[in-house]
Amino acid sequence: MDSLDPESPAAFASHAWVRRPPRIWKFWGTALWGLVVFGAMFAGQMAVVAWFVLRQEGPADIAAAVHVLGGGLTISLSVITGLPAVLGALWIAIRLSGTPFADYLALRWASWKNIAVGIGSLALLVLGWELLSRAVGRESTPEFMMDVLKSARADGALWLLVIAFCVAAPVSEEFFSRGFLYRGWSETFLGRWGAIVLSSAVWTALHLQYDWFFFGEVFSIGLLLGYLRSRYQSTWLTVIVHGLNNLAAVVQTLVLVASN
Helix, strand or coil: CHHHCCCCHHHHHHCCCCCCCCCCCCHHHHHHHHHHHHHHHHHHHHHHHHHHHHHCCCCCCHHHHHHHHCCHHHHHHHHHHHHHHHHHHHHHHHHHHCCCHHHHCCCCCCCHHHHHHHHHHHHHHHHHHHHHHHHCCCCCCCHHHHHHHHHHHHCCCHHHHHHHHHHHHHHHHHHHHHHHHHHHHHCCCCHHHHHHHHHHHHHHHCCCCCCHHHHHHHHHHHHHHHHHHHHHCCHHHHHHHHHHHHHHHHHHHHHHHHHC
16 A cells, blocks of 8 residues: 555655656757757747738749848847747757756846846946947947838837847847756856857857957857856846847937937
8 A cells, every 4th residue: 555655655666757857958959959949939030021021012032031131120020929939949948858947047036236247247348349349440339220220110110129129039049048058058068168158159140130340249248148147047137137238229229320
């Protein structure tokens, strides 16, 4: 009768096969699942582009897709639809690992002190890049941001752009980069610093719309976010800092557009 007692060791042993012990995907597992998550993000975003291409008049070809891709409304909706795709792919990968979703991605709330440290550090970093851009005679705001904001405002979708850039994008990218990729790679031969660098490089590669100068800025911000994730063990912290960075960029672009 002891085997029928849920508290008995025999009962646990007989049902041990039901649940696998929690684990973390290591280097190659994280890399391969990372490709799956990226593919899900791409599919979610391209679904919006395909919908707009099919709705417009004329042939549905590459030229039409390129034209649609430049629209502020299209970009906003594609970023937003990419979020559930990323969350779904991450949920599958983490579910198979047996580790709770929130624990795997370090979805812990940060203290106000840590948030203040993150915001202050980001402000100093962005200020340094701002001074450097002025010193070399470059525009402080990417042309891509100017074009997208003008297009979104013309379509009456500025509010949607703010949601996409300041909420959907930070959650998708931070859960993926600082949450999933960092967690897996930090527990391999890379260690915390190697994981910070590699996950930041992957995150930077997601921003192909920028040139080499802004690539450098994005990569440095990625390193800072990776450090904050590692130091304070909170991906929500990096989501907040990332979102505020994007909000500041949108506001700065709005001011520049209004002054021109």
